[in-house]
Amino acid sequence: MNLTYVLKKVISLMFTLLLTAFLVFLAFSVIPGDPVTTMLGTQATPEKVAALREELGLDRPFLIRFVSWMGSFLDGTFGNSYSYHVTVRSMLAGKLPITLTMTCMAFVLILLIAIPLGIFLARNSGSIPDRIMTVVNQTIMAFPPFFSGILLTLFFGLILHLFKPGGYVSYTTSVPRFLGYLILPAVAIALPKAAMATNYLKASVLKEMKKDYVRTAYSRGNTTKGVLYGHVLKNAIIPVITFLGMAFTDMIAGSIIIEQVFSIPGIGRLLISSIANRDYPVVEAIVVLLAFLVILTNFGVDLIYRLVDPRIRSAMEE
């Protein structure tokens, strides 16, 4: 891996992030709805409002506020919550691992389902299992996670009694039970993505199998298995990597809803309650954090691409 490439990329990522942060900050300073009014109620006297504005620093010019907000990122506090009077960092600290654990579990599930199934369906294209799975896949793809979340809760919780709805266990209490509770929400967000990834991989394998190099591989005395695992798979996975990257970022954002459905105290629930309270520092920090995760994921996808596909490697180094 080329070090100057990584350095260049990191610098350009910082710029992207700074721009995102600026836009987020700008958006929250122009949208209607004043945190001070929310905190004090509509009956507050103008003096009180002015005093609180001054206390929160809201009377300062926009750019000054932005710079001091950025400063709070540098010292790692991410500013102070209006509602709880603690640093945003301390509020996020306990929530972020929950959301990330759930998303990563979902991602692993996607890989575990899509890769073997995609290959199997491509090898048996046109067979009865393939036709059945195509229909099943289409159906699953159409299921929004919150809906499958409700169905899963109903089935595993109320009928099979394998799952206690609302019985979230913190990872500080018991890691296995914490993970156990997250399985169903992870399945709910993973299912439609896994179905799509399966379809992508299957189509990609079928497309690669028609290429000339496959004929070359056969002409050398390879078995079908040898052709598939020795040549086709690495080529076929390349377009799927893009999708997996998008799926990952999508799932981080999508966790907001699924955390509501399963009453999981993650980033998503914090975001929703903070929006309701007009607790802008928290909202802004979460949005910037999500943007950071998206950018980071894309960077990771880029690096993986370069590892897998030598053509991209040299195109970028030119």
Add this chain to the structure above:
Amino acid sequence: MMQENRSKEMILEVKDLNIAFHDHTLPETVVVDVDLQVYEGDMLGIVGESGSGKTMTALAINGLLNRHDIQKKGEITYKGVDLLTCARNELRQIQGNDISIIFQEPMTSLDPVQKIGRQVEEPLRLHEKLSEETYKERALEALRLVELPSPEEIYERYPHELSGGQRQRVMIAAAMICKPRILIADEPTTALDVTIQEQIVELLKKLNQNEKTAILFISHDLSLVRKLCSKVAVMKDGYVVEAGDTEEIFRNPRHAYTKELIAAIPAIGVKEYEKKSDEIIVSARNLNSYYPARTGKLFGKRKKVQILKDVSFDLYKGEILGLVGESGCGKSTLSKVLLGMVKDTEGSFVNKDAHPQMVFQDPYGSLNPGKTIGWILQEPLRNFTDLSDTICEEKARNMLKRVGLSEELMDRYPNQLSGGQRQRVCIGAALMAEPGFLIADEPVSALDVHIQEQVLSLLKELHDQIGVSILFISHDLRVVYRVCDRVMIMKEGRIIESGVTDEVFLHPKEEYTRQLLRTSGFLDENVV
């Protein structure tokens, strides 16, 4: 020659080979009753146009027709084993080990994400258990055998870092690594530039002589086969119509199709040049054209690559001017410049025709698939004239007849037509508005030899009737010789030689022109 072969050992025999596709409807027969014998160290050519069954025969010999929808009959015997009926793992022992194959498209025949070294070693890894060092040693040896420069470096490269010619050498190295007894070369030079073609052919010749590998050389190019192969089989519509000693067949072709193929090889010095007119239709002076190059840097300085260098020429009224060169030499850029499609151009050109027309190489891609043939033919009239719909339609019908197609095609769509028919439509559409200037960019390159001939005749006939001036761009010297009054040779963006066609073909001044002529079968003492 035949006598000599009898003393050699026969290593492969194809007997009554029949291949049919079980498409969903009727089985379509592509190879019928083919018999072939390959002797030790043979150099056997199989000649025919696409669809003649030559590639199918080659794939069958290498055991690559294993799809369940393909029906095969007959015998392909190698060392007492029938390759058509033997078990898959028995076949795999032979594939790549005893019988190997290289293909037409070196650009796509290699796995794009695997290092060259690994791909060259693959056949050896599949057939022999050796140490890692030995694999590498043998791979380097094979890369040296195919005369690739610095094999150690190539070993670590990926396919996209190599040129087409180098990739074909890599394919050959992998095919030769197990020291096979038979190498099947399926149009190995067709996708390559002429100069590279010559090198690959030389390499195959050397391998045949030094390694004693029998080569089955499959090609549509009869003069190439004549240069390379001592024996030849001519295929048409799935049948072997004629087979035997190459020179004998050249002297006494018995089958009408063979005669036709031989007649299509150009004879030089029979054309008379007469200047058509003094009127100049297109005049170009010192054209320089540039193309922006990607630098990869975000704020880096934009670089430019010069494509055309000081190109000057005149095109007279009613003449066909040939423009010859290898791919990437700037031929197509020149045509774009003349149509005003390249902004970054210096120099001047005068074009007396307001609406120059073009015929492109790819008859499949250049017709709008969503429109009828009638609509396509009328398009230039709608754009450039105010004629009424009925007159336009009448003219389109006439044009269809003039390009040798039936009026019924008016309401058909492009995908219902064959390649040759489509190219006729393209020519017809280009001539509808009776332009004074037509650019034909490789108009027959995508067509079969047989169809090429018909389309060229048509183009020449219409040209004679209408008197349009044509800039005829091609890499194929035979085609150029057949139709052009004058010819220009282009190399790396520069016109290095130009003149009356016969003059250039008989007395080329530049070594590069001579090289082009040699690879196309001109300048060959065998060709009378």
